[in-house]
Every structure is written in structure tokens, then in C-alpha cells.
Amino acid sequence: xxxxxxxxxRDICQRGTSLTIQCQVxxxxxxxxxxxxxxxxxxxxxxxxxxxxxxxxxxxxxxxKFPISRPNLTFSTLxxxxxxxEDSSIYLCSAWRADTGELFFGEGSRLTVL
Amino acid sequence: xxxxxxxxxxLSVQEGDSAVIKCTYSDSASNYFPWYKQELGKRPQLIIDIxxxxxxxxxxxIAVTLNxxxxxxxxxxxxxxxxxxxxxxxxxxxxxxxANNLFFGTGTRLTVIP
Numbered sequence: 608x609x610x611x612x613x614x615x616x617r618d619i620c621q622r623g624t625s626l627t628i629q630c631q632v633x634x635x636x637x638x639x640x641x642x643x644x645x646x647x648x649x650x651x652x653x654x655x656x657x658x659x660x661x662x663x664x665x666x667x668x669x670x671x672k673f674p675i676s677r678p679n680l681t682f683s684t685l686x687x688x689x690x691x692x693e694d695s696s697i698y699l700c701s702a703w704r705a706d707t708g709e710l711f712f713g714e715g716s717r718l719t720v721l
Numbered sequence: 722x723x724x725x726x727x728x729x730x731x732l733s734v735q736e737g738d739s740a741v742i743k744c745t746y747s748d749s750a751s752n753y754f755p756w757y758k759q760e761l762g763k764r765p766q767l768i769i770d771i772x773x774x775x776x777x778x779x780x781x782x783i784a785v786t787l788n789x790x791x792x793x794x795x796x797x798x799x800x801x802x803x804x805x806x807x808x809x810x811x812x813x814x815x816x817x818x819x820a821n822n823l824f825f826g827t828g829t830r831l832t833v834i835p
Contacts, residue, residue, distance in 0.1 A: 709755070710823060711767065712765045
């Protein structure tokens with residue numbers, strides 16, 4: 608399985624600030640994604656991180672609020688901008704390995720906005 | 722698009738008993754069906770998956786069955802143990818669309834009572 612390192616693991620932030628989450632994968636993967644998981648809820652796809660180009664966002668998520676970068680195959684960042692308490696959630700990085708056809712998740716970043 | 726429904730939302734079983742979680746999907750083109758286990762505060766971990774060219778797959782105490790005609794698939798855990806307690810998510814992905822179209826069920830919280 609691919610090893611995915613994600614940081615920070617948790618953070619407490621003030622309203623109006625921004626936080627960038629980093630994700631590093633140990634092997635070359637074809638696709639990287641960012642999910643959000645509200646407490647007790649399922650996983651909601653935020654966007655697909657595209658290498659060297661703009662991310663592809665799902666309905667309800669926009670680039671101004673969740674800018675994403677993927678400068679190379681194994682690294683991506685998600686920024687949660689101008690945070691409000693409603694952004695308090697777990698954010699999960701994931702990677703798809705085409706050779707095995709499997710999706711793996713990072714440990715997640717638990718964000719609390721006060 | 723795909724719609725994945727998962728039942729039950731909660732399940733309690735006595736240690737040693739079997740647990741069954743069921744999912745239905747709407748898109749007949751879906752051909753990959755993974756199951757994830759998420760322990761409290763941990764990442765979702767792939768525990769078993771099945772592709773549309775087989776009807777059943779087994780890995781020790783865990784098995785998954787797929788009925789493409791009825792468009793449903795199930796997770797079976799036999800001889801349950803307390804460490805099986807977690808939230809389980811099913812997912813479905815339509816053929817050829819990539820992991821960005823991985824649709825997750827709403828999750829089942831399994832509690833194994835010692």
C-alpha cells in the first residue's frame with residue numbers, strides 16, 4: 608500500500624485565518640484527492656489535485672476557498688482560506704494507484720476553527 | 722451520477738457472531754467496489770474490494786459478495802472480535818472514470834460486544 612504522510616495532524620485556528628495542509632506520498636501515483644469528513648459523517652470529495660494545473664473541484668467547493676497545489680506527482684497541498692467555525696472538520700488526502708487500482712488515505716488533519 | 726446507499730447505519734453484535742453490511746448502487750456501469758474500515762480518530766483503511774468480474778471474494782474472516790443484476794454488494798465479517806468495532810464505508814466507482822468518481826456510502830458503525 609502507498610504510504611501517505613499528512614500534516615498537520617490537527618490544529619486550532621482563529622476565524623478569518625487560513626491553514627495549509629500538506630500531503631506527501633511515498634510512491635508515484637496517478638491521482639491525488641482531498642476529502643472532507645464532518646464528525647460522524649461519510650467522506651465528501653472536495654477536489655482532484657492535478658499535477659501542474661488547476662485542481663478540479665466538486666460541486667459546492669471553490670478554488671478561492673480551497674486552493675490546491677500539486678507541483679509534482681507525490682506532493683499536494685490544500686489551503687482552507689478565511690476560515691469559519693463551519694470549516695471545522697477532518698481533511699483527508701488520498702491517492703489512487705493505477706497499478707493496483709486502489710485508493711489510500713492519509714491520517715487526516717483535524718481542524719478546529721474558533 | 723452514482724448513488725450508493727448503505728445499511729444499516731449502526732450494528733451491534735455479540736463477539737463471535739457474524740455481521741453483514743449491505744450497499745446498493747445505481748449506476749450499472751460501476752465495476753469496482755471497495756470497503757473501508759475507519760477506527761475512531763484514524764484514517765479509512767481499505768480492507769477488501771471486489772471487481773465486477775467476480776461474485777465473491779474472501780480474506781480470512783472478511784468476505785464481500787456482489788450481485789450485479791440486483792446492483793448490491795455486501796460485507797460479511799464472521800467470528801467478530803472487539804477490534805472489528807469501527808465505522809465501515811462501502812464505495813462504488815463507474816468503469817473508466819477514475820477514482821475521482823468514487824462514491825461512498827454513508828457508513829455503518831459496527832460495535833462488537835465482548
